[in-house]
Amino acid sequence: MPGISLIPSLKAMQSRGYDTWSEIIWEKLQKKLFPDLWDLKEEWNRRFYSRIEETINNLSGHTILVTVGFIHKHWLINKLQERDDIIQRYIEDYIQEQY
Numbered sequence: 001m002p003g004i005s006l007i008p009s010l011k012a013m014q015s016r017g018y019d020t021w022s023e024i025i026w027e028k029l030q031k032k033l034f035p036d037l038w039d040l041k042e043e044w045n046r047r048f049y050s051r052i053e054e055t056i057n058n059l060s061g062h063t064i065l066v067t068v069g070f071i072h073k074h075w076l077i078n079k080l081q082e083r084d085d086i087i088q089r090y091i092e093d094y095i096q097e098q099y
Contacts, residue, residue, distance in 0.1 A: 011095040013070070023074040045075045052076075056086060 012018060031038045052066055068076055080088055 011092060014090070014092045014095060016090065016092065018070075019074045019077065022070055023078075026071055026074070041071070045072055045079075048072065049076060049079050052080075056083075060085075 008018065026041075030041075048068070052064075055064055066076070077088065080086060
C-alpha cells in the first residue's frame with residue numbers, strides 16, 4: 001500500500017487541474033508580487049508562441065510536439081486553444097498513475 005506523499009506524482013503534475021492551480025498562482029499572485037518578472041515572463045511567452053505559430057503555419061497537417069515548463073504551460077495552452085486549426089493532446093492522458 002503506498003504511503004502518503006507531499007510530492008505530487010508525475011501524472012498529477014501534468015494534469016489539467018495542476019495547470020489550473022499553476023495559472024492561479026502564477027497569473028494572479030506573481031503579477032502582483034513581482035511585476036518586473038511578470039513582464040519578462042510575458043515577453044518570453046509571446047516570443048515562444050510566435051515560434052510555435054510560425055511552425056504550425058509552415059507545417060500544416062503535421063504532428064508537432066511542444067514541450068515547455070509548467071510556469072509557461074498554462075499560458076501556452078490557453079493561447080493555443082484560441083486556434084481552431086489544431087488538436088491539442090495532453091500528456092496527462094498518456095501517463096499511468098504510479099506510486
